[in-house]
Amino acid sequence: MNGATAAAAVAGPSSDMPAAATSSTAAAAAPEDDDAEAAARKQSVVDLEELYVWLQQFEDPTIGDITQKGYEKKRTRLLAPYAPKQAQAAPSAGRQQPRARRTQRRVTHNEKRYHSEVRQEAVQQALAAMQNRPKPSLPMPSKRTSVMARSPDRERHDSASSSDEDSVVNESVGVGGGDAQSTPERERARATPQLLAAHSDTSSTGSARETPPQQRQHLHRGGAPAPLPPGQRLPNGGGPPPAAAPAPAPAPAPAPAPPVWEERDKRTKSHEITDLADVMHNLRPYSQPPDVTHNTAQSRRMTAADRVNRYNQSRQSSASDDNMGTVTGTGRWKVSAKIQQLLNTLKRPKRRPLPEFYEDDDIELEIAANPKDPNAPKPEGSTMTSAVGEQLVIPSGLPRNLESAIQRYGSATYKAPVATVLDPNGKLSITLSYGKLLSRSQKIAYTLLNKSFSKGGDSCLKSGDRIALVYPNNDPINFICAFYGCLQAGIVPVPIEVPLTRRDAGSQQIGFLLGSCGIQVALTSEACLKGLPKTATGEVVAFKGWPKLQWFVTEHLAKTPKDWLPPPRLMDDTPAYIEYSTDRDGSVMGVVVTRAAMLAHCRTITMACNYTEGENMVCVLDFKREVGLWHSVLTSVLNGMHVVFIPYALMKVNPASWMQMITKYRASVAVVKSRDLHWGLLATKDHKEVSLSSLRLLLVADGANPWSLSSCDQFLSVFQNKGLRPDAICPCASSSEALTVSVRRPGRAGVNATGRGVLSMSGLSYGVVRVDQENSLTSLTLQDCGQVMPGCGIVVVKMEGASYLCKTDEVGEICVNSGATGSQYWGLQGLTNNTFRVQPLQGDGKPLSEAEYVRSGLLGFLGPGGLVFVCGSRDGLMTVTGRKHNADDIIATVLAVEPMKFIYRGRIAVFSIRVLRDERICVIAEQRPDCSEEESFQWMSRVLQAVDSIHQVGIYCLALVPPNYLPKTPLGGIHLSETKRRFLEGTLHPANVLLCPHTCVTNLPKPREIHSDVGPASVMVGNIVQGNRLASAQGRDMGVVDEDSDSARKYQFISEILRWRAQSTAEHVIFTLLNSKGTVATTLSCVQLHKKAERIGNLLLEKGKINTGDHVALIFPPGIDLICAFYGCLYVGAVPVTIRPPHPQNLQTTLPTVRMIVDVSKSVLVLSNQNVIKLLKSKEASNVVDIKSWPVTLDTDDMPKKKLPVMYRAPTAEMLAYLDFSVSTTGMLAGIKMSHAAVTSLCRSMKLACELYPSRHIALCLDPYCGLGFALWCLSSIYSGHHSILIPPSEVEVNPALWLTAVSQYRVRDTFCSYGVMELCTKGLGSSVNQLKQRGVNLGCVRTCVVVAEERPRITLTTSFSKLFSALGLSPRAVSTSFGCRVNVAICLQGASSPEPSTVYVDLRALRNDRVSLVERGSPHSLCLMESGKLLPGVKVIIANPDTKGQCGDSHLGEIWVQSSHNASGYFTIYGDENDYADHFSARLVTGTTSETYARTGYLGFLRRTEGSGQQQLLSQSDTASLASGQGGGEDLESSGPAPPSSDATPELHDAVFVVGALDETIMLRGMRYHPIDIENSVMRCHKKIAECAVFTWTNLLVVVVELDGNENEALDLVPLVTNTVLEEHHLIVGVVVVVDPGVVPINSRGEKQRMHLRDGFLADQLDPIYVAYNM
Helix, strand or coil: CCCCCCCCCCCCCCCCCCCCHHHHHHHHHCCCCCCHHHHHHHHHHHHHHHHHHHHHHHHCCCCCCCCHHHHHHHHHHHHHHCCCCCCHHHHHHHHHHHHHHHHHCCCCCCCCCCCCCHHHHHHHHHHHHHCCCCCEEEEEEEHHHHHHCCHHHHHCCCCCCCCCCCCCCCCCCCCCCCHHHCCHHHHHHHHHHCCCCCCCCCCCCCCCCCCCCCCCEEEECCCECCCCCECCCCCCCCCCCCCCCCCCCCCCCCCCCCCCHHHHHHHCCCCCCCCCCCCHCCCCCCCCCCCCCCCCCCCCCCCCCEEEEEEEHCCCCHHHHHHHCCCCCCEEEEEHHHHHHHHHHHCCCCCCCCCCCCCCCHHHHHHHHHHHHHHCCCCCEECCCCCCCCCCCCCCCCCCHHHHHHHHHHHHCCEHHHEEECCCCEEEEEEEEEEHHHHHHHHHHHHHHEEEECCCCCCCCCCCCCEEEEEECCHHHHHHHHHHHHHCCCEEEEEECCCCCCCCHHHHHHHHHHHHHHCCCCCCCCHHHCCEEEECCEECCCCCCCCCCCCEECCCEEEEEECCCCCCCCCCEEEEEEEECCCCCCCCEEEEEEHHHHHHHHHHHHHCCCCCCCCCCEEEECCCCHHHHHHHHHHHHHHEEEEEEEEHHHHHCCCCHHHHHHHCCCEEEEEEEEHHHHEEEEEEECCCCCCCCCCEEEEECCCCCCCCHHHHHHHCCCHHHCCCHHHEEEEEEECCCCCEECCCCCCCCCCCCEEEEEEEEHHCCEEEEEEECCCCCCCEEEEECEEECCCEEEECCCCCCCEEECEEEEEEEEEEECCCCCCCCCCCHHHHHHHHECCCCCCCEEEECCCCEEEEEEEECCCHEEEEEEECCCCCEHHHHHCEHHHHHHHHHHCCCCHHHEEEEEEEEEEEEEEECEEEEEEEECCCCCCHEEEHHHHHHHHHHHHHHCCCEEEEEEEEEECCCCCECCCCECCCHHHHHHHHHHHCCEEEECCCCHHHCCCCCCCCCCCCCHHHHHHHHHHHHHHCEEEEEEECCCCCCCCCCHHHHHHHHHHHHHHHHHHHCCCEEEEECCCCCCCEEEECCCCHHHHHHHHHHHHHHHHCCCCCCCCEECCCCCHHHHHHHHHHHHHHEEEEECCCCCCHHHHHHHHHHHHHHHHHHHHEEECCCCHHHHHCCHHHHHHHHCCCCEEEEEECCCCCCCCCCCCCCCCCCCCEEEEEECCCCCCCCEEEEEEEEHHHHHHHHHHHHCCCCCEEEEEECCCCHHCCCCCCCCHHHHHHEEEEECCCCCHHHHHHHHHHHHHHHCCCEEEECCCHHHHHHHHHHCCHHHHHHCCCCCCCCCCEECCCCCCCCCCHHHHEEEEEEEHHCCCCCEECCCECCCCCCCCCCCCCCCCCEEEEEHHHHHHHEECCCCCCCCCCCCEECCCCCEECCCEEEEEEEECCCCCCCCCCCCEEEEECCCCCEEEEECCCCHHHHHHCCEECCCCCCCCEEEEEEEEEEEEEEEECCCCCCCCHHHHHHHHHHCCCCCCCCCCCCCCCCCCCCCCEEEEEEEEEEHHHHCCCEEEEEEEEHHHHHHHCCCCCCCEEEEEEECCEEEEEEEEEEEHHHHHHHHHHHCCCCHHHCCCCCCCEEEEEECCCCCCCCCCCCCCCCCCHHHHHHCCCCEEEEECC
16 A cells, blocks of 8 residues: 555645636736736737637638538638647636736636646646547537527526536626637627538428438449439429539529528528547547448349439439538538548547457347456455544533533523524624523424324324424524424434425435325424415425425424423434435435434544534534534534534625635634635635634535545645645545544644545556556546544445455445444335445455444545545446446546536536446536537537546547536535436437447447358258248139130230129129218219220320320329229220329429329320319429420310220230339339239239128228229229228328228228328327217228238237227227238238238347247347238248348248239339349249249248137138129129138138338348338337437448427437437447438338438438437
8 A cells, every 4th residue: 555645745736737727826826917918918819810810711601612621621721820829728818817807706717626737737638649649520410500599498497596516606797718708700600500501391291291302322332322323213292392402602503492492591501610620539439330441242132113313303413413522612511421521530440449249148248348357457455454543532521412412501601602694695694592592492392292283183293203304505593493302302303405396306205205204294494484385275385206294383482381391311222313315316315313323423523623612613514414414513512612604595695705704703613515615716806804814623524525635725725824724624524324434633643644645547447546656647636534533443345246345455435333323224124234234244255343334335445544535436436348437537527628618617417327238428517608519519529538538438428408407406516316317318408419329339249240151052951951841831722713714814804894894783883982071972883984984095095196005194183083094094905004193282292203103104195184284284383393394194074975986905914904103112113014914813812812792892091003002992893893982091181080980881891091091090089089989980890901011010000009999899800911012012911711910029139130039028129020911812922031042941031032923024114124123023042942933022021830810700601602602792703712611610820921121121230130110119219209210321320310299409318318229229329310300201102211212311411400410
């Protein structure tokens, strides 16, 4: 241990202390030279003018098209003259300050919060050292202007209350120092927001919030932008219009932008001068950088079709296309440039490589979070022995106990004062004499024991009962009377803070303490009771979590009867009082102090501090607990002393008041905190009349805090010449549980009376004491907290695990054995044993002795001669990656980062949160209102560097909140646990946030390495050897149709079937269209449909001059016209292409899509109705596309009434029947060719699965333009003859109950809908189920309700829908989903007699590695998947590895391949590059049955053999008969019905198809495959204000876009939560978090998110985000 302490000499302020730090010293010491000051003033004016000129450079918006390189160059040139000056700014500012200081007390801005100069210099040196490194610039977050302005919600938080360690006096006035004048320039610079000019008008109205189409960059595998294909990218449907591409600035005529953007443009053109250079370049990010250096060569399958740009802009070259990273005209950066900047920063070589790799496993992650460093210093000393204080000698004249002290002084010296309180103006207010104390405390004791506090009148308080004392901080006199009244009555007082509002921070916990103590009565003063919040009836409100209390005022009580005597004194081991103590997570415990301990404690304090009767003491502390209570309320009374109390409110107005009182009363004792020394130093104006020569003991209550050293040193250096003796300063260490642990003795003598140690912070982080050089950057200088108390023993035990004794050079928790400690936590036996009954163990595991010790919660070690050194507390301890850091040390470093003008000194919270099995450090500070975005961001980046270089630890999250936002304790300090709680639940509302997960998270599981050497054949052999079934499954047989029979040939064409129905069942109603009121808009019988189709055929021939095989675009709203037009085309041999009409409120996005499909499909004619044609030719439309270029457009409302002369019949059924165009979620436009044979085969398959025949009613509520939706709407009824009730989804938006009411009214057995409709019903009808029930809506008739989808089943939506409407009789088995895709529009569909859909739980982590492992419901990392309906008849699927094309085993994840007679016959594209995609329709396995061809769906999934549930709905005999004979309602087509099912109801095994997600959508990160929806579901759960979310990657960075459904000032709450959740649940680091308004995430008509559109919009700056955070 030798040398851990230096000599006891107390140094003056170190000579090289920065001038700013010594400004107050200088002011007090030497007056300054006038010429020097004038010169300095002159210099500052020159500096200002230069600053002005410099700022002008950035004001000028016409910089021209400056590239990023040029921009950096110009900036460096501008900054060159100032670079050296920045370093010297602090001293020059210091020189100018003192004069200003004297005129007005501006103490706030350069005040020092008790941190050592050593720390300040260390930080400056560390930052200086970093200045010389190459600087990557860090992208600054982007904020919307409105977020930067103070939102009204923030205003109300500015309460008058300043905070505990805070700057004193009014903080809002000018800033001391030359560099902070607020120039108009500076104001202007502040007003220009750092915002990405965003050009999208997000108010999308209408049915769907659909895609902004954007410039798309094609990435080749290497990552370089590819030349754009000659194609166009297609947006689908309504949504935010995109910006016209910004033209290069010099170009004379930029692309004309629609007027709607201009305003926003003006508002957002901002120059973004974020240099932020030095930020991260030398942080020690220990983790692997994200894999940004190479783009893993993923074989992304291109789906058919053309990834296409905004159609009408493809011809204009746009600046943003070629130069991704340039700064465009206004100096505004494109997002992609910022991301590039982030990547460059993250790509830098890291210092420490990742330790050994580990698997993705909890235990491994845990081990990785706590690596054992082989080079860590180990303790080398011998095992310590207990340090014992001197023997307790009780001074001879001391009263026997506190009661007798009051008796004695109250009668013998009854006029002597016991307490004086100053009022906030500093004038003396009230003094209490010992006589008064005696009489008032006896009145209170008498009343408590004799008054009945309950309504019944019988229950008085008895001795031993607990009672709450609620007195404000400025009323010690009433408190002392009540406290001693309770002691005399034998009642146990529990002093607590005054609750200010119904929901104070932490008040619920206080309520818990009151409840567990069984408290029913609260004593208070009249003034305090008046101030408590009341209900309307005048009762005190019930505070959150508190028991019901009777409030009782202890003033103006009647005299006690003459003959009354206080009850006999209670036993020594009964509780005297209970003091509350808060642990690190905010729980409040009551520490019980017995009568014996209270008295013993007063005696040890009396001896250690040498108190005598009649001394005057000044007390600035809270008198309700800890040091304030022990010294100024208990020990002072035992000794008959007089205490002058200085309330906190007065300290804020006059920080020197306590020194003035010492001078006035010639006080010999003062009890203060280092904060008060610090404030006293700042009040230089009041120093002249102060004299501290009477002071023999200046007790520093928080002497155990590492910061206290510099406050003590500075205070001594300034006040030594005012009579302060060096040996009067006495730090002490204490805690609520152990009471006083140690105190430095006043007037000390002897060799080890005091000491200080310069310790290595790195050593301390490993729990080892190592001496460091005086000038080291990473040292911590500690002062001792004095010696062990008289009659006490102290040991130091290990912080974790069993309580083994530490070695002499090891840091541990200090434990105390003495008669003067707390005895238990009230009512918490387990915690009590752990804290108050510790038996220290020796190395061999045997207890040191029988004695029981109390844990103090202080961490430290013992120096020579029994000196106690404290270097932290258990509550402030943060263990990060196996090393221990103390929150107070981190705060000291943060505070040493200049310039301090950005944040408030006393308002910093540092805590750690657990993310991914390790603690992560968070720093939250309050920023000053006049601090600009850029300044605060630069300050944050410097803090990161300083903490990194001094503590060798990364800060995970640094957040700045607006002034007065952090929750306060009643005395104005920061309420740490409440701050942490708000941070974790997302209610802290920071104004700035910077997360550094890339640099802090070092225990990510290792990336997966794909083994390319295992070929498909070996996999197959492996499966066979293991007995795994190969994954293949088949729907039931379709039955045989004799190809050559006439009837069969007749039914090869859907158009012929329609003609046949028009003859045989002419009047059979086949379609009914409903409007939003639920009434029938139109009906259509077979013959009506046939006649209308004929007329349309005539129109096409006569007016359209159509040839056989021409393509015709049908642009109709959902309804009957569309069906008629479709058959009209077939009747004349034209090929119909159905297209959704553009959305009238959103032509900007939807019209180009329509235009594009018309062009890509090579349509020679457009067929539509009047309304749509009017819209296509409107003026608004002409702004979007060139309306002259449309093909011939015919209106079906105006048709010849002629019969069709001859009906076309295709020569073979393999000919093209229609084209089906759809946009995939990745933004690919894919058109497929459907042959006549595929059409009838599809209808036949559905007919068999769903048992469709003419007597059935089917309700359809979905979009009829593509896929299965189109087939159901236009084809199925014609083939099977059933009645289809058509309900356009747009009508359900108007009337959510429409669909379900119709289903009930028509007693529909089978209904089909989309997820969009299901969501509308779930959200729109949630509260009105009962009204529907009263209106007689009954869904008991529904047998199948199928969601038509091309994605993984949305199990949460289907379940909530089933649950919600089960009240209307909907069977839970009815709801299921279907699955189709481009290559085959209907693969699975829940049939009429199928078993109910099965669900499985799979392990998400295995899924990432392309494995399927089944787990139990509710197990961690489980994901619930539902099968996508049953395979349709005639469909065969297999699961194949998409890369090797080998067949997968059962329950293996792979691509779903399908074989069926209704597969599409191929993609239809105009570029003739179908050979790229040929493989999609004719894929062959490389193992097993290599001869068969399949179509590749592009979806990942797996097959699993499951048991159908036994309660299958078997067809009734009559059903079977009618099916077989083809009778029922109208005439049926085929007589070859299905074989009747077997009568025994044994559950059959069937192969369930589980769809996991589209291959194109998956994200490959760290070698693993993620499905965006899984990450999105996690994000949706992390905060209640997240309305929607989408994720995508850009250059291997994960970007998360969240829609905020709340105030803009809540946007930044989401950033840490999103980052934490994704890290915790998916082991991924989020690179960018984008917070946007609701409705920005584009969603297509099928309700699928269009993530690629979103990505393009983000990269092209078109989202107008509220906030963009770039995580470091």
